[in-house]
Amino acid sequence: DQQVKQNSPSLSVQEGRISILNCDYTNSMFDYFLWYKKYPAEGPTFLISISSIKDKNEDGRFTVFLNKSAKHLSLHIVPSQPGDSAVYFCAASGATNKLIFGTGTLLAVQP
Amino acid sequence: KAGVTQTPRYLIKTRGQQVTLSCSPISGHRSVSWYQQTPGQGLQFLFEYFSETQRNKGNFPGRFSGRQFSNSRSEMNVSTLELGDSALYLCASSSAGGRGGYTFGSGTRLTVV
Numbered sequence: 001d002q003q004v005k006q007n008s009p010s011l012s013v014q015e016g017r018i019s020i021l022n023c024d025y026t027n028s029m030f031d032y033f034l035w036y037k038k039y040p041a042e043g044p045t046f047l048i049s050i051s052s053i054k055d056k057n058e059d060g061r062f063t064v065f066l067n068k069s070a071k072h073l074s075l076h077i078v079p080s081q082p083g084d085s086a087v088y089f090c091a092a093s094g095a096t097n098k099l100i101f102g103t104g105t106l107l108a109v110q111p
Numbered sequence: 112k113a114g115v116t117q118t119p120r121y122l123i124k125t126r127g128q129q130v131t132l133s134c135s136p137i138s139g140h141r142s143v144s145w146y147q148q149t150p151g152q153g154l155q156f157l158f159e160y161f162s163e164t165q166r167n168k169g170n171f172p173g174r175f176s177g178r179q180f181s182n183s184r185s186e187m188n189v190s191t192l193e194l195g196d197s198a199l200y201l202c203a204s205s206s207a208g209g210r211g212g213y214t215f216g217s218g219t220r221l222t223v224v
Contacts, residue, residue, distance in 0.1 A: 006153075036215075041217065042217050042218075043115070043201050043203070043215030043216050043217050043218055044154070044201070044215045045215070046213065046214070089153060089154060091154075096167050097159075097167070098144075098156055098159060098167045098169075099144070099154075099156065099203075099213065100156065101146070101153045101154035101155075101156075102153055103151060103152060103153035104153050
């Protein structure tokens with residue numbers, strides 16, 4: 001039972017344009033959401049998070065949007081840069097603090 | 112400040128053998144979590160230890176076990192290895208557990224032949 005889903009295995013975007021990565025979850029008890037970025041042969045690196053009491057959080061080029069009624073979150077990267085090419089994982093946690101990850105989306109930013 | 116250190120980086124084992132992986136968390140971090148990453152499955156939560164006690168557990172068979180020492184270092188053990196156990200095993204540490212404070216190591220790539 002995949003509680004956190006990233007339905008797009010891959011995404012290709014031109015440099016300078018917006019990248020939008022999507023994530024859906026099924027467990028209404030999740031109240032904290034995170035995005036991690038992963039390069040090959042490295043561990044995931046924390047990017048940005050959002051609490052369920054907010055619907056938007058921004059950090060530089062990265063913005064996360066949360067739609068609780070739709071159980072959907074998205075990560076916007078503007079403008080996209082070639083160095084952003086990596087696998088992006090969304091993750092969710094609830095009262096147990098256990099992180100549940102999605103399957104990841106491979107972002108390729110074309111120069 | 113040193114990051115999360117996992118050893119070894121690569122490991123090749125034979126079916127039926129057992130393996131122990133090690134994780135040294137960031138100094139001062141008391142929570143250590145383990146994840147298995149396989150293609151198409153994302154990161155699957157194995158277990159979390161906090162102050163030497165297992166606090167959370169994922170849906171893995173009993174062949175997967177772990178422990179945490181008084182210095183917060185953690186080990187995970189997999190007994191009776193199967194081909195399907197081939198994966199990248201990631202360790203993450205945080206000061207209290209969750210809420211964005213997880214820092215991951217680079218992982219141990221286990222190949223079972």
